[in-house]
Amino acid sequence: MTSNIVETHGQIAKNYYQEGKRKKALAACKKAIELNQDVEIAYQVMGDVLKDLGETQAAGDAFAKLGEFYVSQAKYQKGAVAYRRATKLRPNYSVYYKDLGNALTHNHVYWYNRELKQILIDEGFLDEAITCYQKAIELGFNTFWVSLNLGDALTARNRLEEAASVYQTALRRKVQRAYPDFVDRYWNSAKVNGPDFIIIGAAKCGTTSLYEYMVEHPQIVQTVKKEIDFFINFERGLDWYLSHFPPTPKGKVNFLSGEASTSYFNHNETRTRLLEQFPNTKLIAILRNPVDRAISHYHNNRKYSGEKRSLHDAMHDEIEALSGLQDRLKGGGQYWKNQQGYLWLGLYVYFIQEWMNVFPPEQFLIFQSEEFYSAPAKTMQQVFEFLELPDYQLTDYKKYNKGSYSPAEEELRQELSAFYKPHNQKLEEYLGRSFNWK
Known part of the structure; x- marks a missing residue:
């Protein structure tokens, strides 16, 4: 019974949006999300409605929530698409770039899973990954993992000299954290x-x-x-x-x-x-x-x-x-x-x-x-x-x-x-x- 009610809320939201009834669509989205069901349709419609209404920050957050949902379901390709939409709405918000990077590279060990790597190549996401990591670094989200994943994406694009430089930056940060004195004493000598x-x-x-x-x-x-x-x-x-x-x-x-x-x-x-x-x-x-x-x-x-x-x-x-x-x-x-x-x-x-x-x-x-x-x-x-x-x-x-x-x-x-x-x-x-x- 609950499943049917929830499906109705999601479908109603979609129908309202297609009819141009944005406020009613938004209310139906919120109801579906409140019931914690049918969130895929709800966040998708919510993001589109808020974008149309000019509420770009809230729309970006809705698409980011959609990306979070997809990643939780191991649907990394769809998650990446949702996060891409979020970054276009809020291009200077570094958290979205981090999440996009995680979706693009998500696997229990980076993105060496063959199927996911093939998706990145087929969908043309490698250049997008490079851009998002570079943007994240530019905005101050310059962690070891961001640098490492950037190096891997550059390597996959055969930009090996750039990748080598990025790996050294990532490694220096990693070693500095594990051995505080090592970098100062030995790195340059x-x-x-x-x-x-x-x-x-x-x-x-x-x-x-x-x-x-x-x-x-x-x-x-x-x-x-x-x-x-x-x-x-x-x-x-x-x-x-x-x-x-x-x-x-x-x-x-x-x-x-x-x-x-x-x-x-x-x-x-x-x-x-x-x-x-x-x-x-x-x-x-x-x-x-x-x-x-x-x-x-x-x-x-x-x-x-x-x-x-x-x-x-x-x-x-x-x-x-x-x-x-x-x-x-x-x-x-x-x-x-x-x-x-x-x-x-x-x-x-x-x-x-x-x-x-x-x-x-x-x-x-x-x-x-x-x-x-x-x-x-x-x-x-x-x-x-x-x-x-x-x-x-x-x-x-x-x-x-x-x-x-x-x-x-x-x-x-x-x-x-x-x-x-x-x-x-x-x-x-x-x-x-x-x-x-x-």
Whole structure:
């Protein structure tokens, strides 16, 4: 009953507006909003009515409310359109630009979600994003996140020199906040060395938690962001890559900096590119039971990337696809037409072998996610020792990017365990250690 009443208020508002009865339309909009239903139509009509009446500030606020509603529903494209209308009505109000930027770049990690990025390109929003961030900075809303997102938008437009400058500005602000004395003492005198370490993977194995724990160490200085993905976007150039790194002085007290891009783990050209540019970089890999990794990967795609299949169907589809796969390192075009790599990315041994064919074993630290989460302080002690840093104990080892979903059926888990068993055995033999995955 309530739903029908609310729908009527929204439709009445729309009808009144189309008939030119603006005041009645406005009253109907307010009633719909009061009932907290049908707000999409209500704010849309309200914004149009107030604009027609010359009440630009109130109209801008109505469209901003519409944008807020769309973003709450994960309708980021529509949210961006609503915020664009708000900025046109109040071009000097920085809050709208911030909200527009958030809508354009909204994702759990910036806007690297493929579908959202494609929307930005298809709809021509990249130039709009650049403009809105520049305007926000001009109006004084000059936060780290605004600068970072501006750098990302400039990068997507291939304006790499501008992006590099913006990244350095963002990074300086980030480092200043975390290390108040560092910028004054070292920023203009120390050298940018690039990565002292890289967490190469694997995806959905705890790399975010690992990186966040590492940068708590007082001698590890953060990059502008965790995942840079440079070695799979090598055409952006070394200057662009180095703009993500702080200057790190070497001497009596060494400071280190590094990144964590899980895309590197299974990318064939990354290994040789890294060797050519930074041959002494230390490499860290964290490996999770591949069954758990695959299930986590599936649920992540289900939530963020439009996966429609059931877990059972997705896993069985890939088992069948992998059974006839000739090149385990690349997968092949036919494989990637229909599969997401849920199981493929857990074939760790083949990727580790390729990495160790390029870099010597002493430059690697490889450990299990299960051990990492059960004894994080002990694991981090090993990490800092590997990096030749003094031990450092955190006050809290919280889990980052922790997923929440129902456990897989035991029969499916058994099938996946059987699929991985020979590959896990090869990994144990190659590394000379037991992982005890079931």
